[in-house]
Amino acid sequence: MASPCRLTSFEGTSYTLCEVRADQDVRLFLNAPDGSLLGNFPGIDAMLAPGKLGFAMNAGMYHPDRTPVGLYIENHREITPLVTSPGPGNFGLLPNGVFCIAPDGSFAITESRAFGLSGPDCRFASQSGPMLVIDGDLHPRFLPDSTSRYVRNGVGISLDGQQALFAISGSRVTFHEFARFFRDGLGLRNALYFDGNISRIYAPNLGRSDFGFPMGPVVGLVRD
Structure with a gap:
């Protein structure tokens, strides 16, 4: 299997970008079979x-106890429900969205x-927010001159749903800069924010x- 991750840059900012295809085995992980929290990359790998x-x-x-804030589906089983009301924080900055991996892998x-x-229909799903790119448009609340900067990570998908591109910034970026990386740097019409500040990646x-x-x-x- 070819290595999925590489380094790239956009407008002077470095990013780690990982590309996967619908015919690959992409999953969401939360708890171990015994119900304990996985919580870290070595635990999942083990x-x-x-x-x-x-x-x-x-x-x-996620909440302080690590339960997902919004919808979370794992192997077709809904662990936490969808949340559609506005609220505080980035998650409640509507519109937010759901990243879904269908039974066929798309x-x-x-x-x-x-x-x-x-x-x-989703085999796996995770709700997060805000949306970064919505049908080719940036989230309407993003400001070009924002001073709020964090290391941020998120995901965008190809128009045919056959490819997902996961990215984490190499330095602190604004929402506007991060969203433009997905739209203008990668040419994607839909992208979703996962988190900032605590953003982490495993790219062996x-x-x-x-x-x-x-x-x-x-x-x-x-x-495989």
Whole structure:
């Protein structure tokens, strides 16, 4: 299997970018089979078998006990429900959205309220927010002159849903800059924010395995 992650740059900012296809084994991880929190990359890799985890990153916001803030589906089982009301923080900055991995492996990013009305069937799903790019437009609340800067990570998908591109910034960026990376740098029409400040990635082909406090939802590529 080719290494999924590489370094790239956009407008003078470096990014780690990991690209996966619908015919690959991409999953979401939260708890071990015994119900305990996985919470970190080595724990997921050990559960699968050492060396099986091709790449991973945090994949949605979570409460202090690490339960997901919004919708979370794992192997077709809904762990936490969809949240469609506005609220504080980045998650409640509507529109937010749902990243979905369908049973056939294809990817979708759907605005949360639209998902609640007629969302796709998902084997795995994680709700997060805000949306970064919505049908080619940046989130309407993003400001070009914002001073709020964090290391940020998120995901965008190809128009046909056959490819997902996960990115984490190499330095602190604004929402506007991060969203433009997905839209203008990668040419994607839909992208979703996962988190900032606590953003972490596992990219063994780049010699990178970030550590820190335990995480909630994690998305990862499982090698054959």
